[in-house]
Amino acid sequence: MKEGDKLTVTDGKGFFYPCTLLQAHPKHCIVSIDEEIPRPKSWDFTxxxxxxxxxxxxxxxxxxxxxxxxxxxxxxxxxxxxxxxxxxxxxxxxxxxxxxxxxxxxxxxxxxxxxxxxxxxxxxxxxxxxxxxxxxxxxxxxxxxxxxxxxxxxxxxxxxxxxxxxxxxxxxxxxxxxxxxxxxxxxxxxxxxxxxxxxxxxxxxx
Known part of the structure; x- marks a missing residue:
């Protein structure tokens, strides 16, 4: 991926975050979060x-x-x-x-x-x-x-x-x-x- 590309990350706690890649590196990157989207689990039982x-x-x-x-x-x-x-x-x-x-x-x-x-x-x-x-x-x-x-x-x-x-x-x-x-x-x-x-x-x- 290169700078300016769009990607989506998650925190593993029920949210997706559409982001823009600001700085790319093989081992890490810097992004700006464009939006926070709730994504609860799809089942209503444990x-x-x-x-x-x-x-x-x-x-x-x-x-x-x-x-x-x-x-x-x-x-x-x-x-x-x-x-x-x-x-x-x-x-x-x-x-x-x-x-x-x-x-x-x-x-x-x-x-x-x-x-x-x-x-x-x-x-x-x-x-x-x-x-x-x-x-x-x-x-x-x-x-x-x-x-x-x-x-x-x-x-x-x-x-x-x-x-x-x-x-x-x-x-x-x-x-x-x-x-x-x-x-x-x-x-x-x-x-x-x-x-x-x-x-x-x-x-x-x-």
Whole structure:
């Protein structure tokens, strides 16, 4: 780009700013803000995905990118008993989320939490519906698509490749999480997480 060109930037907090480029440089630039345009998120509910990151970082990044494009408010990486990945450096994931936000023409940046132990996370308050998608036999488990209702805030727990432990499932249920199914097939963590995002958005598009 050259001086005088027009561009649009965002603050990640719900605003677009059409600008004029005053000074161009490979590593930085100076612009003048021509206008401030409110751009709230396009959905009227809160979608919070808490997931156990996979050992393969590429799969985590793929999920973060695609979920951001679909629309999610918050990511919370979980440290579970059977987690393959014990730590997660969020800088690269954040860059991918920022890029996906801009590519999908959104102006609200999803929150990316530091990794947190499962037992600690589920103790945190949440005002909407709370779901845990686990693979263990459970007569009370229903399909997420039949459980969640339009307009409801939703928090969904997605476990590691080895699933949640029996103790983790029981702790979540004791704290008000509802058991849900994402289908008959055994899904990878990132696939299950993205399917949960898509399901919630489809329910709210009706």
């Amino acid at each position: 979608l919070h995905i808490a997931f156990a990151p996979t050992k393969n970082i590429d799969r985590i990044e793929w999920f973060a990118e695609k979920a951001t494009e679909l629309g999610v408010d918050r990511f919370s990486p979980l440290l579970c008993r059977f987690s393959e990945r014990k730590e997660l450096k969020g800088e690269r994931v954040e860059k991918i989320v920022v890029s996906a936000m801009k590519q999908s023409q959104q102006a609200v940046m999803p929150i990316i939490d530091p990794m947190i132990p499962f037992r600690q996370f589920v103790e945190n308050p949440f005002t909407g519906r709370k779901f845990i998608a686990h693979c263990r036999p459970d007569p009370n488990k229903m399909a997420l698509a039949k459980t969640c209702r339009k307009g409801e805030d939703a928090l969904i727990l997605i476990g590691p490749e080895g699933d949640f432990s029996e103790e983790e499932v029981q702790q979540a249920l004791d704290l008000g999480f509802e058991p849900v199914s994402l289908g008959e097939n055994r899904l990878r963590t990132e696939t299950a997480s993205l399917l949960a995002c898509h399901t919630i958005h489809v329910l709210n598009a009706r």
